[in-house]
Amino acid sequence: MDGTPLVELQHINVAFGGVHAVQNVTVDLRPGEVVGLVGGNGAGKTTLIRCLSGAHPADSGQILIDGKPVSIANPRDAKALGIETIYQTLALAENIDASANVFLGRELTSRFGDLDDAAMESATRQVMGRLNPNFKNFKTAVVSLSGGQRQAIAIGRAVHFNARILIMDEPTAALGPAETAQVRDLIKQLKSEGIGIFLISHDIHDVFDLADRISVMLHGRLVGTVNKADVTTDEVLAMIIMGKMPQEVTQHDLAELHG
Amino acid sequence: MTNVADAPPVQGQMQPPPRLSLSGLIAQTEVDLRLFGMLVALAVILLVFDIISGGQMISPTNMVTLSVQATGIAIIATGMVLVIVSRNIDLSVGSLVGFVAMSYALLMTDWFPNILHLPPDFPLTWAIAVGIGIGIGAGFGAVQGFIIAYVGVPSFIVTLGGLLTIRGLVWYLSQGAAVSGLDPTFQLIGGGAAGSMGATLTWGVGVVGCLAIVWFLFTARRQRRRFAFPVRPMWAEAVIGLVGCLAILGLAAFANANYWPKGLADQYAAANGIAVPAGGLQISTGFPYPIMILIGVTLVMSWIAKRRRFGRYVYAYGGNPDAALLGGINTRWTIMKTYIVMGILCAIAAAIAAARLNGSTLDVGQSYELYVIAAAVVGGTSFAGGTGSIAGAVVGAFVMQSIAYGLSFNGVNSPGQNVVAGIVLILAVGFDAWNRRRSRS
Numbered sequence: 131m132d133g134t135p136l137v138e139l140q141h142i143n144v145a146f147g148g149v150h151a152v153q154n155v156t157v158d159l160r161p162g163e164v165v166g167l168v169g170g171n172g173a174g175k176t177t178l179i180r181c182l183s184g185a186h187p188a189d190s191g192q193i194l195i196d197g198k199p200v201s202i203a204n205p206r207d208a209k210a211l212g213i214e215t216i217y218q219t220l221a222l223a224e225n226i227d228a229s230a231n232v233f234l235g236r237e238l239t240s241r242f243g244d245l246d247d248a249a250m251e252s253a254t255r256q257v258m259g260r261l262n263p264n265f266k267n268f269k270t271a272v273v274s275l276s277g278g279q280r281q282a283i284a285i286g287r288a289v290h291f292n293a294r295i296l297i298m299d300e301p302t303a304a305l306g307p308a309e310t311a312q313v314r315d316l317i318k319q320l321k322s323e324g325i326g327i328f329l330i331s332h333d334i335h336d337v338f339d340l341a342d343r344i345s346v347m348l349h350g351r352l353v354g355t356v357n358k359a360d361v362t363t364d365e366v367l368a369m370i371i372m373g374k375m376p377q378e379v380t381q382h383d384l385a386e387l388h389g
Numbered sequence: 390m391t392n393v394a395d396a397p398p399v400q401g402q403m404q405p406p407p408r409l410s411l412s413g414l415i416a417q418t419e420v421d422l423r424l425f426g427m428l429v430a431l432a433v434i435l436l437v438f439d440i441i442s443g444g445q446m447i448s449p450t451n452m453v454t455l456s457v458q459a460t461g462i463a464i465i466a467t468g469m470v471l472v473i474v475s476r477n478i479d480l481s482v483g484s485l486v487g488f489v490a491m492s493y494a495l496l497m498t499d500w501f502p503n504i505l506h507l508p509p510d511f512p513l514t515w516a517i518a519v520g521i522g523i524g525i526g527a528g529f530g531a532v533q534g535f536i537i538a539y540v541g542v543p544s545f546i547v548t549l550g551g552l553l554t555i556r557g558l559v560w561y562l563s564q565g566a567a568v569s570g571l572d573p574t575f576q577l578i579g580g581g582a583a584g585s586m587g588a589t590l591t592w593g594v595g596v597v598g599c600l601a602i603v604w605f606l607f608t609a610r611r612q613r614r615r616f617a618f619p620v621r622p623m624w625a626e627a628v629i630g631l632v633g634c635l636a637i638l639g640l641a642a643f644a645n646a647n648y649w650p651k652g653l654a655d656q657y658a659a660a661n662g663i664a665v666p667a668g669g670l671q672i673s674t675g676f677p678y679p680i681m682i683l684i685g686v687t688l689v690m691s692w693i694a695k696r697r698r699f700g701r702y703v704y705a706y707g708g709n710p711d712a713a714l715l716g717g718i719n720t721r722w723t724i725m726k727t728y729i730v731m732g733i734l735c736a737i738a739a740a741i742a743a744a745r746l747n748g749s750t751l752d753v754g755q756s757y758e759l760y761v762i763a764a765a766v767v768g769g770t771s772f773a774g775g776t777g778s779i780a781g782a783v784v785g786a787f788v789m790q791s792i793a794y795g796l797s798f799n800g801v802n803s804p805g806q807n808v809v810a811g812i813v814l815i816l817a818v819g820f821d822a823w824n825r826r827r828s829r830s
């Protein structure tokens with residue numbers, strides 16, 4: 131592996147009151163690479179990537195983009211750097227329609243600054259056609275859509291703006307098999323376009339299918355980062371559950387995993 | 390002619406609703422049913438009071454009076470929609486109206502002549518006064534909005550404090566005195582026979598309104614065709630256009646059937662050397678200026694709410710504050726702006742109130758907050774945040790004012806009207822809460 135990483139998160143710390151949600155975590159991401167970020171519930175995955183997306187600044191640590199230190203104080207800073215995020219909570223305003231959500235904060239306007247809803251709807255139809263061709267409810271408020279349709283909108287929003295860096299926090303949690311397959315294809319395609327992707331998922335098979343490297347977190351700390359090609363799913367499970375690197379794992383541990 | 394049913398299928402196109410049922414036909418017009426329902430309710434309220442009064446209440450004169458009385462509430466209610474949609478409240482509007490109204494009175498009776506030494510015939514005194522009043526309103530709004538959005542004090546507390554503080558300041562402004570004797574041009578803002586547009590201009594407004602409706606329908610349709618989106622069937626466009634035009638022209642005719650009071654008409658005839666015909670000189674008032682101001686405010690506020698980023702952000706914030714923030718919206722500034730808009734609207738309403746009174750007293754604007762909040766909620770604004778419409782709030786204001794007017798016309802005194810208005814407010818909010826609980830389960 132050579133070249134400057136696209137993103138480096140170095141020694142990131144985040145605490146909520148007494149809870150050390152993220153402690154001294156360092157991960158990186160290269161262009162055209164998918165890094166799977168895995169760990170149990172509450173491991174600190176979401177908190178870590180929220181530092182990169184500008185949702186919640188880190189207490190300490192450094193973020194480098196293309197090798198240069200950057201400061202990301204809010205979501206606008208992140209977007210300006212080409213970082214798009216699909217939040218685990220989706221972050222949709224439920225009372226407005228799909229295209230209003232896709233363009234939220236970045237509305238298309240006419241010469242006079244009026245919202246160009248027709249242009250936004252058109253672009254939204256295009257991107258949704260790529261994700262969920264059956265989606266037709268362009269005029270309805272998001273509140274009356276299904277979980278999967280909402281997720282498709284959240285993904286569409288991240289994809290539409292030609293991100294260089296994509297953060298996907300559980301992007302397929304609410305999707306059916308067909309839609310999940312579509313998102314997998316999308317991830318592969320985006321990867322081939324040279325986009326770097328942080329993929330958070332609880333589905334270890336998803337991660338093995340899509341990721342080049344896997345970073346594992348446990349109780350706010352980084353257990354380690356491994357090349358997918360060098361490990362088995364059992365070894366990754368041991369990292370997730372016991373916090374042990376593959377070389378530290380014993381036969382006894384593996385037996386316990388399956389016990 | 391292309392419509393939903395026979396246009397080539399567009400990818401992702403909505404299926405047209407069934408055509409042959411009444412509800413299907415109504416659905417195809419895409420009319421706002423809730424607003425339509427409220428208009429019907431308004432008509433029913435007026436009719437009931439009219440029947441109680443033995444058919445005395447509904448007349449051009451009474452309806453014009455009622456409408457002018459509703460303008461202040463309606464104008465402020467359009468801003469209250471944005472405030473409530475973004476999960477806040479403003480209880481200080483009545484006091485702010487009182488403060489700005491007193492400012493207008495003092496500007497024109499005291500500060501302009503005695504401090505700035507402006508001669509009585511100084512041009513555009515009224516406009517300068519209104520400009521200053523709007524500045525004062527925006528200033529108070531900015532201060533309250535800043536404390537709410539940037540300091541983080543709940544809006545209920547800030548504006549409750551504002552209600553008391555600003556009302557107290559009104560007393561200090563005038564040392565407790567009532568002030569009267571305003572600029573004659575300024576007084577026209579308040580309506581009345583002189584403060585109305587007359588027959589010709591009123592018809593002109595009606596025609597312009599019709600053209601605007603047609604133009605609006607046409608551009609909306611062209612815009613959707615540009616992207617080959619489904620459009621309303623042509624007959625639905627025609628029905629909407631026709632009903633809209635008829636409504637506007639009907640209102641113009643109705644307003645023109647309101648005539649100057651006999652005394653004023655006779656004076657006017659004498660001053661202009663016109664022979665008074667038998668039965669008196671009939672001069673149509675047409676639309677009063679405050680109604681024109683309300684129409685203007687409603688259009689501008691609807692445009693802000695629907696077609697501008699600011700409005701979109703207000704609604705998005707109300708729907709999900711987190712999503713708005715993560716979308717990169719400057720949510721604090723958005724909230725602060727809603728209060729600045731509120732202040733400006735209060736200043737406009739205050740101009741109408743002061744002009745109608747030809748001055749100001751200590752209690753101008755008292756209990757406006759109750760009527761304004763009720764108007765917004767009756768008009769479909771939800772305390773859950775995220776939903777509410779400007780047009781709905783204006784209709785809501787007319788509902789509230791019709792109830793007050795109808796009660797007073799039938800002999801119920803003002804404390805009695807307050808009792809009813811308070812109950813209507815609670816019922817409206819209760820209905821909203823019940824409605825939300827029902828749709829969630």
Ligand SMILES: Nc1ncnc2c1ncn2[C@@H]1O[C@H](COP(=O)(O)OP(=O)(O)OP(=O)(O)O)[C@@H](O)[C@H]1O
Pocket residue numbers: 146149150151169170171172173174175176177178218
């Ligand atoms: N806003 C917050 N305030 C307080 N504590 C928080 C906050 N957000 C997260 N935490 C805490 O930080 C820790 C890490 O949470 P985080 O959401 O990052 O976990 P996660 O790895 O994304 O879990 P999951 O797989 O369930 O999504 C948890 O203990 C959580 O309770």
Ligand SMILES: [Mg+2]
Pocket residue numbers: 175176177218299
């Ligand atoms: Mg998470």
